[in-house]
Amino acid sequence: MKRQLLYKFIGNLKCVLFGILVTLRFANLTYAQADTCQNPAPPVITGSAKFICRNESVKLTASGCSGTVVWSNGESGTSIVVKPQQTAKYMAICRARPGCISCFADVWKITVNTPNAPVVASLTKISCADDAVTLIATNCSDIVHWSDQTTGTSWTGKLQQTTTFQATCEQNNCLSNPSVPISVQIATPAKPVLSVSKSDICAGQSIQLIASGCLGTVRWTDGNEELVRTVTPYKTMTYRAVCQIGSCRSDSSESVSVQVRTAGQKVNLATTLSNGCPFQTADLSKAITGKNPVLSDVYQFRMGPSLEAAIVQSPGAVQAGTYYVFGRNTDGCYTDPVAVTVQIIPCQNPIPVCLSNPATVAVRLDSIDWAKGMVRLTAQLGGSASSASWQSDGGGLFTDTGLSARYLLSETDRQLGKIMFTATTPDPDGSGPCVSMSIKQAVMAPSRELIGLSKKVSEPVWLMEGGASLVELTYQLTVANLGTNSLKNVQITDDLDAVFSASGALIRSVNARADSGFVVNPSYTGRGADTTLLSSGNMMAGKQGHVWLTVRLDVSRANTLTFSNKATASGVDVNGGLCRDRSTNGTESDPDLNGNPGDNEEPTLVTLHSLESEEAKTVFIPEGFSPNGDGINDKFVIQRLPVDLTAQIEVYNRWGHLVYRNPNYKNDWDGTINQGVSVNVAKEGLPDGTYYYQIRLSDGREYVRFLTLAR
Template identity: 65%
Template sequence: MRKQLLNKFIGNYGYVLVWLLATSPLMAGVRPVADTCQSPAPPIINGSAKAICRNEAVVLTATGCTGTVVWSNGEVGSTITVHPQQTTKYTAICRAQPGCISCFADVWKVTVNTPNAPVVTASAKLSCPNEAVTLTAANCAGTVRWTNSAGVNEIVGANWTGKLEATTTFQATCEQNNCISNPSIAIAVQAVLPTKPIVTVSKHEICAGQTLQLTASSCIGTVRWSDGTEGSTRSVTPTQTVTYKAVCQIGSCQSDSSDAASVVVRSLGQTPNVLTTVTNGCPFQTGDLSKAVTSNSNGTLNAHYTFRAGPSLDSPQVQSPGAVLAGTYYVFGRDDKGCYTNPVAITVTINSCPNAIAPCLSNPATVAVRLDSLDWSKGIVRLKGQLGGSATQADWQSSGRGLFTDTGLKARYMLSETDRQRGEAVFTLTTPDPDGNGPCIGASSQLVVQAPVLSREVIGLSKKVNEPVWVSEGNNKLVELTYQLGVVNLGKHALTSVQLSDNLGAAFSIAGAQVRNVTCRADSNLTINPAYTGRGADTTLLLTGNLTVGGRSQVWLTVRLDVSQANTLTFSNKAQAQAIDVNGSLCRDRSTNGIDADPDQNGDPADNEEPTLVTLHSLRPETAETVFIPEGFSPNNDGVNDRFIIQQLPANITVQLEVYNRWGHLVYRNNEYKNDWDGTSNQGMKATDAKQGLPDGTYYYQIRLSDGREFVRFLTLAR
């Protein structure tokens, strides 16, 4: 149901009082069933404490009752001992006889001051032995205490820095107001020596200009290559025979160099049959390199031709082979397999012409700009320019007056404050007029780079617990709790790598309950962790999953518990969801109680964090355990828990149900109850009035079975 039962009932008392005063003439004649009943005075509650730490005990005592004291947690007696797991309010009634009860006692509120567990991060998940590592614990306003896998726990402080000789797991607790939190999620730091990488190449022999893949395996750190690059895999295009090596680095530790991997770069070993001189044809003052390739140039090579400014494949390509100035150029032939021939030099001579056409008119300057990379958060823009025609040089300009730290055709730009405020930067690449005051003109190209629109990606998580079910396992009576977790994408882009974690040990084991069995299932777009136990290191419930925009998926987690040795029958826990957003960032949310991850509808589920609480009735004798009575219901016509359903009744047993409000007035009675009460009143109203829906709140009930058994407890009505 949307709100947990016993921890919420006081909030609606004022509304009940208004309702009672408005109907007081009608209620004047409504008294308990027995004509001789003198409603007893409500008990007076006192407790041993009003503020405790989690798992501490509080003794509650009710005085002033000559009958039976029935407490809001289902226990009976003038004195009870409770172990609340979170801030809880307790009340009680005095029962003189069936149908004769007092008003509710004034509430005794027990505040549980235990802080939340810290969130621990490490400066590195990998370190070489005896290298300094720093751990940081956030989300603690008190004192942080650390423990490691060796059980050492004397470390104190929000930050811990030390050297590790072996892989170590750390946890932290938060001590505040003399209360200690649950341990944080464990974080492991591996202290390992880097191993020598194993280098493999996709091809050991290629043609010049072809690309191959390099791979370095067996390194759990950073792979550094002999040519100064990093990464476990690379694509390279060598132009000559070369040898590759790599090392593995973890922190300041570095492995030995890997075995060498050699790549042979071969050419055809032939020379293309081309003309070695080219001249212009008047009135043009430029030469055409393509005229060097004659009809019989291909021969047996079946070659394609590339013109470059130098004799190496690394030399710049000629921008406009059809209109070049005087000079020496080089032509390379390339066969269908991608192998190049040896270069042939071509000399271009330019003869004077009458009425000559300027070279820059037959080969006008052109320029183009494109974005290479953008990191707006760091303020770095990388640009590439391309010149064509008679253009030989160019200058960069920006609209925001930022700083060009690299120039040339590959430029690096640092954004200015003006750029950031505008959310864009305009770049212009200009090539000068090639002939000054002549007929030719320069060229320019412009590019607008805008700040990326980074939407705020949001994941939300809700967690609802269904009514407990008592089951038999051999001679043991166990309780099954089924949790329904709903994870939703409230952002503007899809989420990937969705994970859920739920620590059952923190919810149940710490209170003395034993988790006997865990089963889970999920929607098809989510992947359950088959190793999930909810305890120790196995608290990751979902391994991965995807959520579309506005998408909602569900996980059902059923926990079977032995609570016979538990020090409390009130259990509280939270789950946590995380995912990777479109920007590669991690978004998280802790669960809120109910079925709506964002109940206040403000778009931020993080401000609705609320534990999911369930309180079991005290264990009863074997004969009583065959009947299960819910602690409340939600009659809001949503198809879920709309009726007050008594389960596991023996055959041929009839039920008499009476329900009283907090002032001891009978509001519902049915001598042959059929599990059909929907939260409306059938007592205390005029016979001609329509059924009245009772306000949300806590009510006291008496159930009598035809076999003589009787149950007296509290329930919560929450729409």
């Protein structure tokens, strides 16, 4: 019985040992165990250069490794040649066998000194032949090279035909990419087309004159330069205009005429009025002796026989003199004037007119344009007042005075945001009993509303589409209301042609989405006239919203792999004013926190290190990911893996310690640890940094590279 039990125990032990051997055999087929290796020493990296220009090559050599040197760009071998397009850091490890690696070697940093491309602007987009054309290049602190081989921050010359300009920036003997092309068109401006809101009016009625079809400045024959203007003609008038761009003028437009007519009759009036003691004034309305049946009950009293003459300020109390009375019919047309002579019989001890009819003054704010720095006011006089003078407590300048005043703001006025105006009538009798009159009118700056925009780009993703290798870029745009009131009609424009097409890249597709409350323009392409990305939206004060824009590009024929982009946000404030901002890089529209997003305009820059390799046409492994929960690049995703293959993954930190392992990876790693001493800490996330990985596919292919984890 004991022998049978012994045989049974030995048999069971053999099964257990066989199972262990099978398990170990299977484990060796799937993973080499890393905990039994003697970790090699890290290699020592040397290079042929640390500072280069773009497109220059550097040879890197790793010494001190008896195994295989694996570089951070995916290559292996004791030496490699690299051609970074922007400043880059290179690392390496020494691999004795799979799973047995050294610590990371010291970083070899290669600084690419290529400057940013200049920003070229023309003082005019359309010019006449032989006119001087000036272009200005900014964003370059050293030497600007123009496409005609000249140098300097500006280019001036005469053109005979439409010409496209580009410039490059040379700094520390390195040359930038060409600037975005800008064209100067040589053409005679088209003559404007004029129209009038009404061509048959009564004298004194206002009409609108409209000039269209001019891309420059409209110059009317009477000197006015507005596209839409309001005029009040008192006689039949003919209007013409030309279009001027620079010193180049179009032919004169076709004329438009405005026929001005009168009522064709006179008012029945008493032509003489007299008054005597104790009165020293007369009432002009007494001249209207009866009702005029074809006229309305509206009359005007003026100082001269023209409707352009000054209005009598106090018709009920006029002094001796001649005045003119106009009637008006039911169509609004004025009659011919009738002169009324007023005679005043003097008194021996008359009561001063200013006591019986004291002066009055009121002020009307006609318009305020804080952006242009202009305020217009009108003084309305009454009683014996005949004139007014203006003062302000600001530092600006009155350019027009009289009853209508025009005031130009000073910088002090702008900063204070408030001006007090005073209109004063003169003292009519010096040391006598009458006094001057004055009134004050405060003018406040409109509430300052601010909109801010930032723009962040995610890591490029390579894709295969229809046999073509494409790169996908996703931009996150954050628009913020930094003012004190709500904004409406919030819009974002983003010109992709200027960013990509101008550099030879082909835009394959564009997709956009936005937070609720925003409306993405369904016809947005980013090309031509369709550059409005966000067509409308409202924002409360202190709130912000997001728009995500994904662009797929074919860069196989691009003349650069560095793309610089800016977008523009705008909104309408509570006063109907337009506020706007150019985007800055990142997620904060006002990164310096000075309350002014307008002084932050860093472009959003993305550089594609190289075109896609042949290897990546079947499997793409990203250079990194950002598991921060923002919905972008939160998982480490292996793309284009055939469905019949499985992937095994091991990830090591810079000291060669295994921190993550998965024998059947499903693209679900979010940066947490599942190996080592921290494995018992629930969902502990790895710190930001560079990690080494080994990925083995079930068909035998192996990838050993580095990745960047950045939250």
